[in-house]
Amino acid sequence: MKVSTLLGERFKKAPGDCTIDSHAFMVRGGYIKSVGTGVFSLYQPAKRITKKIENILREEMDRIDGQEVMFPVVMPGSLWQESGRFDSIGSELLRFKDRNGMDMVLGMTHEEAAVQLARDAAGSYTKYPFMIYQIQTKFRDEPRSRGGLIRTREFTMKDAYSFHTSQEDLERYYKIAYRSYERIFTRCGIPQVVAVKSDSGMMGGRVSHEFMLLTDIGEDTIVICPDCGYRSNSEAADSIVHNEPTEIRPLEEVHTPNYKTIEEVCGFLHTNPVNSCKAVLYQRNADDSLVIVFLRGDLEVNETKLRNHIKAEVHAAVVTDNMGICPGFIGPKGLPSNITVVYDESLKTMNSFVAGANKVDYHYVGMNIARDLGEVEFVSVAKAVEGGICPVCGKHSITIKRGIEVGNIFQLGTKYTESMNMQYLDSDNTLKYPIMGCYGIGVGRMMASICEVSHDKFGPIWPITIAPWQVHLCALRTDNEEVRKVADELYAALQRAGVEVIFDDRSISAGVMFSDADLLGVPLRVVVSPRTLERGAVEFSARDKSFSEDLKPEEVVENAKRKIAEMTAALTPED
Secondary structure: OEHHHOOOOOOOOOOOOOOOHHHHHHHHOOOEEEEEOOEEEEOHHHHHHHHHHHHHHHHHHHHOOEEEOOOOOEEEHHHHHHHOHHHHOOOOOOEEEOOOOOEEEEOOOOHHHHHHHHOOOOOEHHHOOEEEEEEEEEEOOOOOOEOOOOEOOEEEEEEEEEEEOOHHHHHHHHHHHHHHHHHHHHHOOOOOOEEEEOOOHHHOOOEEEEEEEEOOOOOEEEEEOOOOOOEEEOOOOOOOOOOOOOOOOOOEEEEOOOOOOHHHHHHHHOOOHHHEEEEEEEEEOOOOOEEEEEEEOOOOEOHHHHHHHHOOOEEEOOOOHHHOOOOOOOOOOOOOOOOEEEEEHHHOOOOOEEEEEEEOOEEEEEEOHHHHOOOOOEEOOEOOOOOOOOOOOOOOOOEEEEEEEEEEEEEEEOHHHHHOOOOEEOOOOOEEOOEEEEEEEEHHHHHHHHHHHOEEOOEEOOOOOOOOOOEEEEEOOOOOHHHHHHHHHHHHHHHHOOOOEEEEOOOOOHHHHHHHHHHHOOOEEEEEOHHHHHOOOEEEEEOOOOOEEEEOHHHHHHHHHHHHHHHHHHOOOOO
């Protein structure tokens, strides 16, 4: 490929809406162009990268006995009505009607299509286990598109679905897929990806993991114990805190005029927020019924855990006069019976604390739940905090990190096969429901995430395994006959040797040429110029500046092939 014919421009500055490095570099470098909110077209450099990522995905899925299939992007709504998700998923699922008035959806995931494809073809236990996968376009009407390809509405994804006759066999294969994902991320140049326990959300199932690339720009919060290796997405992480033992005091109503927030009340009463109880109000989406969560005053509610506990979607409450509550002074004693009340485990060992008295301008001090309320159920609905207690090793070692989710795997169980009536005849002549697992990786997000952690201030530094080209040949002063001759010969020789090479053959300044080369991020660079030829050499260097040396022109091909092999081997996991 010659840069003079490459479609797409490279720019010194990115548009103002590029808030993270990968988005800025991919716009500046001529990789992507916005079509609309969360929808992008890809220029050739990005397409070459995603094709290589897809090839790695195919190789690794085939390696674990996957069968590549293709599901439709547009599906009849009736398929999703079978599973129950047509109505249960919110506006992220794009629904529409065709010309015949039939409900249709754009696929944001393909569990339903996988079951529909397999259920008539796998009617006997002898067909199991098997795994099918695709690499396909999906659409999610995402309300928070951000970061270029990090979070989009239209995206390409590898999604795989395995079918089993026992939970034991699913668990066996789940471990194989887990290891396959580790291989994929290593081969793509991000071996630092970590797997964390996660919440399965709308996918269903009991066991799930997300694969996280740790970076400060990540939108996911990761809970990590560096001492024992515990890792979890904050949505699924246990929150364990220690309460210092305090003396049990009598319950006393205290006047707290116009002091409503935890900070105001604790300041007025000269106590610490860890000795107080916070009330957080929600309403169920379905009927606006009130849900009040009580937790220690310094903690925050983990809304995912709350939704899972009450088995309902919720939103922040809009308080009205007819609710029977006293905003700013809400406490657990004396609430109306029609309110759902949730007690976080952080309150379980608190002997004496401050709480609202459900009376304007009054709070209680000395509240003790066992004495003042009787027996209640405590559940974990708080967010994990820095310095919290690790649920595995029990140390005060919890740290909070940020990360980008680059893949996920789920043990789905029979959620979809039962709802869609997929059965097989087992060896004992009884009909049973297959047990499913699913395994996803976003291709565009993977590319952007790699760029996010593999760049310098000048542009991306692509790993050799996914780089758009392997060698960037720069010819300075193409009006110089000898420069042009040597560069043309090297271009031809590298192509004959099977090296992927992009040749900058333009008559431009060295500064512009090198700036564009940095934005394209090709791992190896060969520079031909009058100055190098005076030394009888060309300059051979790495984009990451790990080496730079002079080579005779006839030495370039072999040295390039050797370096490519070495760099590829460094990203090849052991079997």
